[in-house]
């Protein structure tokens with residue numbers, strides 16, 4: 001069990017957070033929703049048990065992006081920070097908002113259907129389509145639609 005906590009925050013510094021990195025998982029997300037949300041074509045994030053995440057400064061504003069989740073951001077500078085599904089004991093923190101993103105190398109590619117051809121992937125990590133993810137299928141009644 002680790003005692004080293006990770007810290008991070010938004011671009012302007014109004015929001016700061018800490019993570020206990022026990023039981024985290026790190027992924028690239030290529031899905032269209034994360035692309036629109038972040039303005040980037042790939043959006044790495046870290047899945048964190050909610051009990052392991054705490055805000056240490058400021059308040060997160062939320063946008064309800066679908067029937068199953070909301071996305072948290074800084075109302076002052078607009079930094080995307082959190083993907084927060086309703087009724088779940090985990091959330092995802094945008095890896096780029098960590099003070100040291102080197103700490104969280106991704107272990108797979110999610111939302112691979114949105115991957116743009118001009119961004120090469122030269123690793124052999126697992127690739128998952130959004131609609132094939134077991135949790136997404138469960139939350140959307142087996143359709144995989146209306147996710148995120």
Ligand SMILES: [Zn+2]
Nearest residue numbers: 010012074077
């Ligand atoms: Zn900010």
Ligand SMILES: [Zn+2]
Nearest residue numbers: 029031034111
């Ligand atoms: Zn995504």
